[in-house]
Amino acid sequence: MAELIDKTYGEALFQLSLEEGKVEQYADEVRSIKEAIAENPEFMVLLDHPQITREEKVEVMRNCLDGRASDSVTGFFVTVIQAGRQHFLMGMIDYFLDAVRKYQHIGIADVTSACALSDAQKAAVEKRLLETTGDVSIEINYQVDPEIIGGLVIRIGDKVADNSIRTQINTLTKAILNS
Template sequence: MAKLVSKVYGDALFEEALEKQEVDALFEEVKSLQVIFAENQDLAGLLDNPKVGKEEKAGIIKEVFGGRVSEALMGFLTVIVEKGRQKEINAICEYFINAVKEYKKIGVAHVTSAVELKEEQKAQLLEKLLGTTSYQEFEMVYQVDPSIIGGLVIRIGDRVVDSSIKTQIYELRRSLSKLQIS
């Protein structure tokens, strides 16, 4: 259900951003909004509180964000509160951000290595990813996991390229276990 809600509202905000030609501005605003809600748990808690009425919550939104965000985002936040979807604000923002990244051809690559990669290796990897995908830009997220022994695991969206030694050993073990000795 939460995925459906985030998709419906995220798509609506994205369509409005396209229609008003405010994709970049709303993208930045929504990223800032996520930070605000992450850093101000009291605000999120207040908006989630069932004892606070919808009108009061809408008033809080206007008081906190009025004059600080665009009319489009203000109207969007108001609709979310009026429809009782304030618990989904973060998921909706995340969906919208991902939609804009796809639209702008910005990929997010999660790279896991056994050891910290050097800057030149990171640059080569970025160049290779740009050359082999349809993305024009990448946000790179690096992680070190010694348990993969060597190689890389690269995840972009739902695609995974796993060249880790750990996986190669596992595959070899699986292949060998299928062999029958006569």
């Protein structure tokens, strides 16, 4: 159910941003709001608190966004609170930002290596991923995991390209044991 709520509200905000021709502006505003919420987790506790009325929650949200977000983005967040869906707010935000990235052809990849990659290696990985995906740009999250021994593990969405030495050793071991 949570995914349906995230999608319904996130898609509504995305469609609104398209209709008003303000996709980038709304995305910037929503990113700022997401960062503020992440830096202040007690804010979500306040929005979910059962002893605080919806009207008080709406007032808090309006005060927080006053001068920081457009009327449409503020209206979206107020609508979420009025519907009692504030518990799903972060999922809605993530859905909206994902829709914006898809619209703008911006990919997201997780790259795991055995040791930290140099800037030149990162540039080569980014170039290759852009060629492979056809995206205009790509956001890459780099991680280090010495247990993969060498090579790279690249995850884009639900697709994984595992070219690590650990996987190659495991595959070879299985092949030897099965022969």
